Amino acid sequence: xxxxxxxxxxxxxxxxxxxxxxxxxxxxxxxxxxxxxxxxxxxxxxxxxxxxxxxxxxxxxxxxxxxxxxxxxxxxxxxxxxxxxxxxxxxxxxxxxxxxxxxxxxxxxxxxxxxxxxxxxxxxxxxxxxxxxxxxxxxxxxxxxxxxxxxxxxxxxxxxxxxxxxxxxxxxxxxxxxxxxxxxxxxxxxxxxxxxxxxxxxxxxxxxxxxxxxxxxxxxxxxxxxxxxxxxxxxxxxxxxxxxxxxxxxxxxxxxxxxxxxxxxxxx
Numbered sequence: 659x660x661x662x663x664x665x666x667x668x669x670x671x672x673x674x675x676x677x678x679x680x681x682x683x684x685x686x687x688x689x690x691x692x693x694x695x696x697x698x699x700x701x702x703x704x705x706x707x708x709x710x711x712x713x714x715x716x717x718x719x720x721x722x723x724x725x726x727x728x729x730x731x732x733x734x735x736x737x738x739x740x741x742x743x744x745x746x747x748x749x750x751x752x753x754x755x756x757x758x759x760x761x762x763x764x765x766x767x768x769x770x771x772x773x774x775x776x777x778x779x780x781x782x783x784x785x786x787x788x789x790x791x792x793x794x795x796x797x798x799x800x801x802x803x804x805x806x807x808x809x810x811x812x813x814x815x816x817x818x819x820x821x822x823x824x825x826x827x828x829x830x831x832x833x834x835x836x837x838x839x840x841x842x843x844x845x846x847x848x849x850x851x852x853x854x855x856x857x858x859x860x861x862x863x864x865x866x867x868x869x870x871x872x873x874x875x876x877x878x879x880x881x882x883x884x885x886x887x888x889x890x891x892x893x894x895x896x897x898x899x900x901x902x903x904x905x906x907x908x909x910x911x912x913x914x915x916x917x918x919x920x921x922x923x924x925x926x
Contacts, residue, residue: 773795
C-alpha cells in the first residue's frame with residue numbers, strides 16, 4: 659500500500675480525500691479511517707481501497723465500510739413515520755382528506771413518501787428527499803420485505819396459516835406469504851402477523867379476505883431493515899446512522915436495473 663505524504667489541500671481535480679469525506683460523514687476520525695483503509699474495510703464502488711491517498715467524488719461514488727453503505731450526501735434526509743389511520747399517503751389530496759403534509763412541515767426539505775399505505779392502514783412509512791432511493795425501494799420488482807400485523811374477524815386455524823404460506827390464486831395471480839403466524843385468538847377475532855415482499859395493491863387485506871378472515875385493523879410494523887418499535891401513531895423521527903446505512907445498503911445491493919421514476923406504486 660502507498661501512503662501519500664502530501665501536505666496539500668484535501669480537495670483536488672480528482673476529488674476529495676476519502677479520509678476527509680468519511681470523517682465529515684461521521685464514520686470516524688481521519689486517523690481511524692486510515693486504519694480502516696489499511697485493514698481493507700472500505701470499498702469504493704464495490705472495490706476495496708488500497709491506497710491511503712485515495713480521492714473520491716462524494717456526489718457520485720458509493721462508499722461502504724464493513725459492507726454497510728455510508729451516506730455521503732448530508733443534504734439527504736430519511737424519516738420514519740408511524741402513519742395513523744385516516745391519512746392518505748400523498749402530499750396533497752385532491753379530495754381534501756388528511757394527507758402527509760402535516761408530518762413533513764417541521765422539516766426544511768421537501769420530503770416524499772416511499773410507496774403508500776392504505777388510508778385505513780397504519781404503521782411504518784418512510785419519508786425522504788432522496789428520490790433515487792424512494793423509486794428503488796417502492797419499485798414493484800424490488801420486493802422489499804414488509805411485516806404486517808392484522809386484526810381479523812374469526813378464529814384463524816393452523817390450516818389457514820399454512821394456506822397463507824403455501825399460497826393460492828387471486829384475480830391478479832398467485833400469491834403467498836413469506837411467513838405467517840397466529841399471535842392471538844380470542845372473542846371471535848384473531849391477530850395474524852404476515853411477512854411478504856409483494857407490492858400489489860391492498861394485498862394483505864385481499865389475502866386474508868380470501869381465506870375467510872376480513873381485516874378490521876392493519877398496521878405495518880417493518881419495512882426492510884426498519885422496525886417501527888415504540889414510535890407512537892402520528893409521530894415521526896429521523897433514522898439513526900445505523901438505520902440509514904442498512905437502508906442504503908439494501909437499496910444499493912438489490913436495486914432493479916429498470917427502476918425509474920414513476921414506478922413507486924407499492925400500496926397496502
